[in-house]
Amino acid sequence: MSQVDGMRLTVLVDDSKNPIRPELTAKHGLSFFIELKAGRHTTNLLMDTGPSADVVLQNAQKLDVDLRKVDSIVLSHGHYDHTGGLLGILKHIGKKVPVIAHPGALEAKFAAKKKRLKKAGIPFRVSELEKSSGILTLKRGPTSKAPGIWVSGEIKRASPFEKVKGFKTMRRGKLVDDYMPDDQALFVKVKGKGLVVVTGCAHAGLINTIEQAKKVTGSSGVYAVVGGFHLAGASAGRISATIEELQKAGVKVVMPCHCTGKKAITKFSKVFGKKCNQLRTGNVVTF
Numbered sequence: 285m286s287q288v289d290g291m292r293l294t295v296l297v298d299d300s301k302n303p304i305r306p307e308l309t310a311k312h313g314l315s316f317f318i319e320l321k322a323g324r325h326t327t328n329l330l331m332d333t334g335p336s337a338d339v340v341l342q343n344a345q346k347l348d349v350d351l352r353k354v355d356s357i358v359l360s361h362g363h364y365d366h367t368g369g370l371l372g373i374l375k376h377i378g379k380k381v382p383v384i385a386h387p388g389a390l391e392a393k394f395a396a397k398k399k400r401l402k403k404a405g406i407p408f409r410v411s412e413l414e415k416s417s418g419i420l421t422l423k424r425g426p427t428s429k430a431p432g433i434w435v436s437g438e439i440k441r442a443s444p445f446e447k448v449k450g451f452k453t454m455r456r457g458k459l460v461d462d463y464m465p466d467d468q469a470l471f472v473k474v475k476g477k478g479l480v481v482v483t484g485c486a487h488a489g490l491i492n493t494i495e496q497a498k499k500v501t502g503s504s505g506v507y508a509v510v511g512g513f514h515l516a517g518a519s520a521g522r523i524s525a526t527i528e529e530l531q532k533a534g535v536k537v538v539m540p541c542h543c544t545g546k547k548a549i550t551k552f553s554k555v556f557g558k559k560c561n562q563l564r565t566g567n568v569v570t571f
């Protein structure tokens with residue numbers, strides 16, 4: 285069967301100012317250490333690397349996570365708060381490790397705020413990454429890492445209420461709107477549970493992401509959604525529409541963090557009750 289027996293996800297860094305233990309450091313950004321067990325075999329993935337290596341490495345040590353065990357690094361997209369720690373973490377790992385990303389993740393990226401542009405892309409040169417122990421693996425389509433484990437590939441934009449706003453990129457020397465084609469998620473089929481969808485920022489839209497998940501994995505529904513859902517600043521209408529679609533997809537467990545926003549988390553909690561848990565730095569969840 286194309287599934288894993290169990291999944292354990294540790295939040296190495298997240299924005300919430302209340303890490304689960306006072307000695308852990310919170311910072312704007314995201315990094316998940318994900319252990320996937322199938323029989324005797326364990327696949328260890330690092331999804332995103334936070335804004336800088338120091339905070340991720342220190343938290344990992346305090347959480348007893350040995351990052352040298354990482355088999356592959358998955359970058360959810362090219363923003364600095366998900367990629368900034370990459371070089372330092374690769375140095376710490378000290379062995380050749382595939383770094384899976386969409387080619388668009390390497391493009392220049394900016395956040396547009398009140399007519400001002402702020403650099404928002406990978407905060408180092410691609411040549412530095414190529415010289416590191418990372419084996420840069422750029423793919424536009426979905427990739428299966430092991431039976432039951434997929435990286436989404438570019439996510440089709442079909443949902444009428446999920447639009448990407450506020451980002452710019454350079455294409456052929458011109459500053460243009462960035463619809464974040466590089467935004468990817470991780471899909472895991474877990475025995476006895478179902479499909480778990482792990483997002484970085486879900487810039488592609490959470491509903492577009494779960495549609496992609498169903499298509500890529502051949503599942504009819506989704507069990508859990510975990511990660512940043514990028515609903516901070518979203519309209520009440522978009523948040524309600526998102527919740528309605530999650531219910532239609534049969535989602536049972538919701539674990540928002542990072543860029544989901546307080547307003548959305550409050551609404552998720554009202555609808556999903558105890559099955560909605562906000563993740564913070566240091567949380568360990570198992571499926």
Ligand SMILES: [Zn+2]
Binds near residue numbers: 363485487
């Ligand atoms: Zn982002």
Ligand SMILES: [Zn+2]
Binds near residue numbers: 512
């Ligand atoms: Zn982010």
